[in-house]
Every structure is written in structure tokens, then in C-alpha cells.
Amino acid sequence: MLSGKRILIGVTGSIAAYKSALLVRLLVKAGAEVKVVMTASATEFITPLTLATLSKNPVLTTFAKNDTGEWHNHVELGLWADALIIAPASANTIAKMANGNCDNLLLAVYLSARCKVYFAPAMDLDMFQHPSTQSNIQKLIGFGNQLISPEYGELASGLIGTGRMAELEEIVAQVESSFGHIQKLKGKKALVTAGPTYEAIDPVRFIGNNSSGKMGFAIAEELANQGADVNLISGPTHLAATHSNIKVIRVTSAEEMYKASVSLFPSTDITVLSAAVADFKPATKADQKIKKNNANLSIELVKTTDIAAQLGKLKKPNQFTVGFALETENEQANAEQKITSKNFDLIVLNSLNDNGAGFGHDTNQVTLIDRTNKAQKFSLKSKKEVARDIVNAIIENSHA
16 A cells, blocks of 8 residues: 555654654555654654664755755655654644644644645643643644544553554554555445443433443544444543544433434444443432432432334344443353344444453453354454454445
8 A cells, every 4th residue: 555655754752752763664664665854852762863774765854954055845845745644743743733833844844745644642641631732633633634543551651541652553554544445335324322321310410331432433433434424423421533524423311312323323324332321210300409418319210212222123124233242241142142132233242351341441352243143252452453343344244
């Protein structure tokens, strides 16, 4: 995919700059012609000589070539590239990109570039989570730039959280997808449910669960990457979709998710029900906040509508549905039973007995089971990689 492509890499002042050497090597190995532009602070983490040797091109750090007045033409560089990858992208550079600041050669090239721009943030978790950084990232996405999301793990500070630059193979894979990628779901309509539901007890309290929505959002992104037009019905979550092919419908309760799903389902080719929908809700919601007193409180619960079962009844032969099963015992037998009872074509089995799977992780370990009870177990992977495995299975089994 990258053979003969001209790739410009921007390296900024982050400890992850040392990884740029391997990124250059991977791109060159894939057949790309690579040039590197570094900010001044990036040179404190890795030398231009290293990247020049690996890219087989001079590394550019300033506008001026020498004392004779010759200069590096940022406009020509921006026009030369088929893709610009800023990796690592520091919080400082992201802020400058979002606000049009142009105080170094890399930013001048960025503002001049007509090609696809990818940026891979790398910073400590508090910097990444700061509202200003999140706002700047959303601005860049709004400009049409492609976010390569950071990953969860141990950071240079010693803290553990989200902020580590994406794996280099993931960066290369995302860039490859823009060159000659055959979108196998082009023209298909997909529906994805994600996240938890909150069932109100009174105006301030609710029954909910720990689902983050990360798995569902990752699946929606991968379906969109394959060309599908995606409606993503999300329960309460802080996540945002980055792909232009995704329309997000925000809901709170199981009933709201049910109504939205039933409305969209008839025109949908592929449905993935990954939301952790509450099985029960309070029979009544108190109009006012329930006051604490010395008496025990009893809340009558009633069943919520089983969204998967209802959609299974409405399903037509040309529709493909995928369900999720989060189990703690008799995992495969319970998952196989759900395939039949809810008319699924494929089910994704999670076992809470597997470390790193289920809620609260950036990783997952799944087993995919089809209608014939054929099971395929995968190793522990990032949720992005799991989403890719699930969508590949959808393409294979639905003959899309």
C-alpha cells in the first residue's frame, strides 16, 4: 500500500520521540519515501542524524539551510507529501496546530499541507485528559485531521493511564488504510449500540454499570473505516466518534436505547449490540430526591425491554446481527444459547475470568461464535484490534 508513497514525519518534543526511528524504518521497509521534520525540542530526545540515516534524507529542523540565505520551503514540503504523520504529537504542538500558531518549520508545513494529516498524541495522562487538550484534539478532528488515539499503559512519569503513543504498527496500518484500501462495507448501513444505560431511581440517583463504551465505539470506527454508514447509539459515556461516517445518537435509559434501535433497525444491514443494557429498572421514579432516614429503603425492580430479543423478532433474512455475552460461568454454553434465543448470526463472548477483559480496560479477550457454534478464540488485544477482528468476522460470515 505504501510503495512509492511520499511520507513526511513530524517529530515533536516528547519522550516518545525515540520511537520515531522505528516508525521511519517501518515506513521505508514498506517502500515509502520518507522525510522528517523535527521541532527544536524534539532534537533533545533523538538526534537528527539518527533519523537522517534511517530515512536516507536530510532531517529538517529550521527554515534556514545555512548562512547564505537559502531556506527550506515549507510550501514545497507540504505539496510534496502524500501524507503527513505527526508522531509523537505533544500537547504543545497539538495546541499550536489547533489555533493556527506557526512558530517553527513543522507548523508551517502543517498549515501548508494539502495531504491527509495524521497525529498521534503522546503525553502524560493528566495532560491528555485536560479539557484544553481534549478541546484542541476535537478541533483538529473537525479540521479533517486523523487522530491516532493514544493507548493505555505505563507512562514515562511512572503513572499508568491513557497517553502512551499508539503502537507503531497501528500508526502504519492507519496510514496504509488511506492508500488503495478496499472498503468492503461500502454502501452498507450499520447500527451499533455502546456503553451503559442509567435507570433513574429519583432525579439524582440511578442504577447503572461500569461499561465505558470503548468496545462499541471501536467497532463503530472500524465499520466506518470499511465504508459503512454507521448509526452509533450510545449510553452515557465521555467518548466521541472521530470518523465522518458515524452519527452518534445519545441516550440514557434502556427504554430510550430500545426506541432508537427499533426506529433505525429496519433500514440497517449490520447491527452490533455491544451496549451493556440494564436488565432491570425501578418500577417507579421518585419525583423528588429520596431523603435519607433511619428506615431501610426497598426499591421494586421490573424488567427492561430486551432489545436484542425484540430486534431478533423483527430481523429479515438479509440482515446480520451480532450480540455480546459477558459471562462468569458456563461461558460458551450460555453464549450459544443466546445465539438461538435472540436470533444472532454471531456472538462475541467475554469472560470475566480472563484478565484484562470486560469493563474498565483498554484491552479485551474474546471468543467469536457463529450460528453453527463454531468458536474462534483470540488472545488478549487492544480494543481497536478486537474491533478489527469482529468486523473481519462480520465481513466473512455475512459475505459482505
